[in-house]
Amino acid sequence: GAGVSQSPSNKVTEKGKDVELRCDPISGHTALYWYRQSLGQGLEFLIYFQGNSAPDKSGLPSDRFSAERTGGSVSTLTIQRTQQEDSAVYLCASSLGTSLTLQYFGPGTRLLVL
Amino acid sequence: DQQVKQNSPSLSVQEGRISILNCDYTNSMFDYFLWYKKYPAEGPTFLISISSIKDKNEDGRFTVFLNKSAKHLSLHIVPSQPGDSAVYFCAARSRGGQFYFGTGTSLTVIP
Numbered sequence: 001g002a003g004v005s006q007s008p009s010n011k012v013t014e015k016g017k018d019v020e021l022r023c024d025p026i027s028g029h030t031a032l033y034w035y036r037q038s039l040g041q042g043l044e045f046l047i048y049f050q051g052n053s054a055p056d057k058s059g060l061p062s063d064r065f066s067a068e069r070t071g072g073s074v075s076t077l078t079i080q081r082t083q084q085e086d087s088a089v090y091l092c093a094s095s096l097g098t099s100l101t102l103q104y105f106g107p108g109t110r111l112l113v114l
Numbered sequence: 115d116q117q118v119k120q121n122s123p124s125l126s127v128q129e130g131r132i133s134i135l136n137c138d139y140t141n142s143m144f145d146y147f148l149w150y151k152k153y154p155a156e157g158p159t160f161l162i163s164i165s166s167i168k169d170k171n172e173d174g175r176f177t178v179f180l181n182k183s184a185k186h187l188s189l190h191i192v193p194s195q196p197g198d199s200a201v202y203f204c205a206a207r208s209r210g211g212q213f214y215f216g217t218g219t220s221l222t223v224i225p
């Protein structure tokens with residue numbers, strides 16, 4: 001497809017389990033962003049990649065969160081030992097670069113931690 | 115701490131009238147501002163943007179105004195249409211390339 005895709009679209013997990021969320025950016029987009037939107041909250045920046053490197057990891061809420069990007073394309077956001085407060089919609093976006101360009105968002109992964 | 119704020123969580127407007135969505139920011143070093151529109155169960159889609167060197171940008175029914183001295187951004191939609199009903203997010207970009215989003219304003223356009 002031509003857009004950003006994310007999988008799974010929905011994930012229900014038990015507290016304490018690990019989850020992996022995947023993002024496939026638009027082909028050729030070098031920048032990739034992860035955000036989350038919790039109920040009643042705005043979009044919270046988590047991390048962004050320029051190529052395979054993540055210059056800024058300060059947005060990750062805790063050390064249970066990690067992200068990687070391989071081959072300058074697909075990215076995986078991993079949440080270890082999930083907690084109920086991790087329940088949110090996790091959105092991925094990509095852009096041609098971090099300069100004056102637009103971000104294209106995926107549909108998000110809805111995570112529910114029971 | 116929220117660097118981009120949308121203080122009105124919701125707004126209702128009659129069809130054909132003007133919708134004005136407001137956004138305030140705290141960081142004077144933001145260099146680019148955007149508005150996104152989001153329908154339920156979809157990711158946000160880009161609507162309109164403005165560089166910090168400008169004070170107005172217009173695209174059809176949508177106009178964004180930037181008041182740098184007040185650190186205030188607004189989106190005007192005129193005339194408003196029922197299909198404009200959505201959540202609107204204001205976003206600002208830092209020089210480091212990060213984007214900061216407001217909490218959104220839910221617009222309802224009443225037919």
